Amino acid sequence: MSHQEDPAANTASTSPRDTRMDRRSFIGATSAVLATTAFALSQARAQEIEKIAAAEQGKSASDAGPENVAIRDANPNTFLPPATDHGEANTFWSTFSTAHRRVQEGGWSRQVTVTDFPVSKDIAGVNMRLTAGGVRELHWHEAAEWSIMLSGNARLTAIDNEGRPYVKDVAKDDLWFFPAGVPHSIQGLGPEGCEFLLVFDDGKFSEGDTTLVSDWLRHTPREVLAKNWGVPEDSLAGVYKVPQEGHYIFQVPLPGTLKQDQAVVSGSKALSDVAFDFPLPAMAPTYQTRSGEVRVIDSRNFPVSTAIAAAHVIIKPGGLRELHWHQNASEWQYYLQGKGRMTVFFNGGKARTADFNAGDVGYVPRTFGHYVENTGDTDLIYLEMFKAKEYQDLSASDWLAHTPPELVMAHLNISRETLQKIPNGKVPIVPA
Ligand code: MN
Numbered sequence: 118m119s120h121q122e123d124p125a126a127n128t129a130s131t132s133p134r135d136t137r138m139d140r141r142s143f144i145g146a147t148s149a150v151l152a153t154t155a156f157a158l159s160q161a162r163a164q165e166i167e168k169i170a171a172a173e174q175g176k177s178a179s180d181a182g183p184e185n186v187a188i189r190d191a192n193p194n195t196f197l198p199p200a201t202d203h204g205e206a207n208t209f210w211s212t213f214s215t216a217h218r219r220v221q222e223g224g225w226s227r228q229v230t231v232t233d234f235p236v237s238k239d240i241a242g243v244n245m246r247l248t249a250g251g252v253r254e255l256h257w258h259e260a261a262e263w264s265i266m267l268s269g270n271a272r273l274t275a276i277d278n279e280g281r282p283y284v285k286d287v288a289k290d291d292l293w294f295f296p297a298g299v300p301h302s303i304q305g306l307g308p309e310g311c312e313f314l315l316v317f318d319d320g321k322f323s324e325g326d327t328t329l330v331s332d333w334l335r336h337t338p339r340e341v342l343a344k345n346w347g348v349p350e351d352s353l354a355g356v357y358k359v360p361q362e363g364h365y366i367f368q369v370p371l372p373g374t375l376k377q378d379q380a381v382v383s384g385s386k387a388l389s390d391v392a393f394d395f396p397l398p399a400m401a402p403t404y405q406t407r408s409g410e411v412r413v414i415d416s417r418n419f420p421v422s423t424a425i426a427a428a429h430v431i432i433k434p435g436g437l438r439e440l441h442w443h444q445n446a447s448e449w450q451y452y453l454q455g456k457g458r459m460t461v462f463f464n465g466g467k468a469r470t471a472d473f474n475a476g477d478v479g480y481v482p483r484t485f486g487h488y489v490e491n492t493g494d495t496d497l498i499y500l501e502m503f504k505a506k507e508y509q510d511l512s513a514s515d516w517l518a519h520t521p522p523e524l525v526m527a528h529l530n531i532s533r534e535t536l537q538k539i540p541n542g543k544v545p546i547v548p549a
């Protein structure tokens with residue numbers, strides 16, 4: 118663009134070339150033109166949103182072709198997006214309900230990893246069920262494991278980094294955390310076994326690529342294993358009858374009491390003093406308003422959990438998890454109950470809204486603005502999970518209420534009266 122075509126460039130120029138207009142009147146005229154243009158542009162943009170909203174109500178949005186009605190009807194904010202949605206945003210919605218279930222005698226597992234959910238590079242999720250007695254076999258992995266019990270009861274075993282034993286029973290809504298490389302097992306207890314969610318601090322994590330004790334030892338030469346343990350080779354025949362890739366999940370009888378198991382493992386060593394589990398049901402809310410509750414669990418109150426931070430969020434009907442963002446990590450969500458929607462703002466004019474139901478997974482890239490709204494008539498309950506030592510968030514309301522008002526009003530074209538109504542502080546769930 119030449120100087121002559123660009124009025125903004127001309128106003129900054131001291132060139133005497135333009136003699137038809139003195140500099141002061143030229144600046145005045147240009148400012149008026151710019152103000153008129155800005156007003157016209159803002160009007161046009163307001164109309165843009167109204168036009169999209171109107172189009173969505175009429176023939177422009179009709180849909181005569183083939184349709185997967187069940188999927189469509191579960192995603193109303195995708196089929197008819199808010200008129201404020203715009204541009205190409207990465208898919209940040211997934212679900213366990215379309216993930217392959219690996220079913221074996223003793224239970225099943227299914228997973229959402231970066232393979233099927235490319236936006237989630239930091240975190241992978243696994244949903245697992247074990248029957249009463251069913252075992253997720255003794256194993257460890259490169260990723261750290263955070264978990265919440267969704268239903269039923271289980272017995273955990275592990276050793277800590279000093280080799281001291283840990284055996285504990287967990288129930289619904291209890292959490293646990295096993296650091297990378299710490300070996301552990303999970304066994305479903307009576308009467309109905311259990312189901313739980315596992316969250317790993319690596320999007321590439323796969324349940325098919327963990328170190329299983331039966332897989333490893335079955336692939337160790339028999340004479341080496343005999344020498345390692347100081348036992349005759351023929352006493353090890355059973356090890357080599359294990360399936361090629363180990364047991365993974367298998368059915369065994371129910372264990373004895375917790376006291377019996379704890380007594381038998383302690384032997385010459387004391388039990389571990391590391392709390393690998395966390396009784397979430399006993400925790401008071403970190404934030405509470407009349408519209409909901411937030412419980413923040415991270416290394417500050419669950420010291421073993423140094424790699425994963427969490428928030429357990431309850432939003433009552435009509436409530437909104439306020440506009441906010443997280444400075445230190447991307448957010449991986451798991452929806453436990455209810456119905457909600459979330460808009461993620463992807464910067465540069467891009468925004469997208471998605472609907473969430475129990476069993477669905479959401480993702481918000483690090484620092485991207487978002488809200489979660491309860492769109493159902495029961496409590497919406499979900500988890501915010503972060504690959505981080507500590508939970509962090511900032512509130513849009515808190516920020517704007519603590520910024521010079523003239524500056525905020527000029528940005529948003531709002532009155533002082535409106536600005537003064539914005540909550541003056543962090544209110545995680547509104548209305549307060
Ligand atoms: Mn594990």
Ligand code: MN
Binds near residue numbers: 441442443487501
């Ligand atoms: Mn969030």
